[in-house]
Amino acid sequence: MNNLPKPTKTELAILNIMWVISPATVRQIHEEIIKNGKTSYTTTLKMLQVMHQKGLVIRNSEHKAHIYEPTLTKKATQKQMLEDLKNRLFGGSISSLVLQALGTNDTTKQSELDEIKALLDKVEEKS
Amino acid sequence: MNNLPKPTKTELAILNIMWVISPATVRQIHEEIIKNGKTSYTTTLKMLQVMHQKGLVIRNSEHKAHIYEPTLTKKATQKQMLEDLKNRLFGGSISSLVLQALGTNDTTKQSELDEIKALLDKVEEKS
DNA sequence: TATTATATACGAGAAACTTCGTTAAATCAT
DNA sequence: ATGATTTAACGAAGTTTCTCGTATATAATA
Incomplete structure (x- = not known):
């Protein structure tokens, strides 16, 4: 049984990228995202922050550029x-x-x- | 190919009721809804009006109490x-x-x- | 060290979804 | 007919989701 909320449409699009390239920085994830449509870097960043807050992703903050990874496979x-x-x-x-x-x-x-x-x-x- | 938007969570809950009891009035649908939790009648009414606006349901307005039905099976x-x-x-x-x-x-x-x-x-x- | 580049945090606005109160019209009962 | 009940319409507020700009800190580099 997991306790995590169901990812929204946009969150799922990000997770799909992360399942391929993670662990990854916001920059790396963002580079993938903009291959299909315009989005600001800070939009991607904010999404990941919110997803982290919800528990959908985990992150390593040891370095300046945090490393993100999906919580679930x-x-x-x-x-x-x-x-x-x-x-x-x-x-x-x-x-x-x-x-x-x-x-x-x-x-x-x-x-x-x-x-x-x-x-x-x-x-x-x-x- | 259908052109209709994907129903939201609440809309789907309403559709599930309608697939059983429709064609039905707002009142009839609302009676089913309140069997699991409190909601105002006008909330149900508004949901159906929005769903009609989106094309998710069709309605017959000949009588005072309109009759609603899902557009799709x-x-x-x-x-x-x-x-x-x-x-x-x-x-x-x-x-x-x-x-x-x-x-x-x-x-x-x-x-x-x-x-x-x-x-x-x-x-x-x-x- | 001073300048530039890159990253996070944060807040605010836009958009979609949900809830509900108020108003007005139609119908029913007395 | 008059009053009570039932209904639709509508607007507005509350929530959640998505987007982005600004401020600030860290790291690279000249």
Whole structure:
């Protein structure tokens, strides 16, 4: 169980960058951000300060340029947000969510299908 | 392709009620809402007015008490929000999302597993 | 050491979301 | 018809989220 708030839209965009390049300075993160659109450096800085305040990222302040890192892994965040969506829109049923997800999609690779099947078998064994 | 904004947290809570009892008046929807927590009637009314403004609900104003209904079905909204989550947190890969969802969960019913498998086979045939 | 560059902190404004009170109109009951 | 009830409309205040400028401190460099 984690206690952290769900990241907002903008926070999630920043986390996505951090999961690739962190640990990183604000400058490094900001360089990535401005590849898709204008933003001030101080905007990025403020976002990270707020995220730190919320506990979404941890930081090392030993040096002048602080080093930031996500508190949760990408996988843990995926789990958290799937859980949230499941509860708020799928009546708490993960299989309902999965069914809808599979039904929606029409371009799943064979290798991925196999992976899903394998996982299904594993889940099945446990019951 | 639909053009509607993603419903906010509170809007989604209202939509969940409407998918069960709509078409419905503000009063009817509000009665459901106050079953879990206090809210003023005018708050519910305002939410519905804003949702109508955004196109999330349609309404019939022939009578004094307007009749509201969601614009999209629950299924269409599920699809929309899964699509959004997929793009923002799963690099656009639905199978990655499904794998994570199945891995997270440990209480899937056998009947649901069978349903998922059947759907997988169907998806597979199309390739 | 003095100047310049780079970083953090902070506050304030803009924008989106949520809540609620007041007003006025329509409907109902007496 | 008159008064009470129910409803919609509206504006405004409270919250959260996002953006940015200014001030200040630290580090680099000339």
